[in-house]
Amino acid sequence: MTLKPLQDRVVIKKVEEEQKSAGGIIIPDTAKERPTKGDVVAVGPGKLDKQGQRMEMSVQPGDRVMYGKFAGTEVSIEGEDHLVMREEDIIAKVES
Numbered sequence: 444m445t446l447k448p449l450q451d452r453v454v455i456k457k458v459e460e461e462q463k464s465a466g467g468i469i470i471p472d473t474a475k476e477r478p479t480k481g482d483v484v485a486v487g488p489g490k491l492d493k494q495g496q497r498m499e500m501s502v503q504p505g506d507r508v509m510y511g512k513f514a515g516t517e518v519s520i521e522g523e524d525h526l527v528m529r530e531e532d533i534i535a536k537v538e539s
Contacts, residue, residue, distance in 0.1 A: 455481035
């Protein structure tokens with residue numbers, strides 16, 4: 444199944460954080476925070492401005508991004524958890 448987002452929406456595959464603390468303590472599932480990083484899987488065409496022109500999206504498939512803890516709507520695609528959110532809910536691109 445493929446998912447094509449509409450307007451300025453983005454599909455993001457969650458990236459799980461490391462399960463150990465800096466001191467080497469293993470963090471149980473119940474104490475873990477929600478992921479805030481992910482890889483962009485698909486982007487919509489962009490929303491329209493007041494003149495009817497398409498605004499270019501600032502993220503592209505393959506980009507790693509940071510987003511708010513409670514941003515987006517969770518969906519399951521072929522057994523994997525993804526988020527669908529608006530581009531404005533993305534906080535930053537992660538560059539290595």
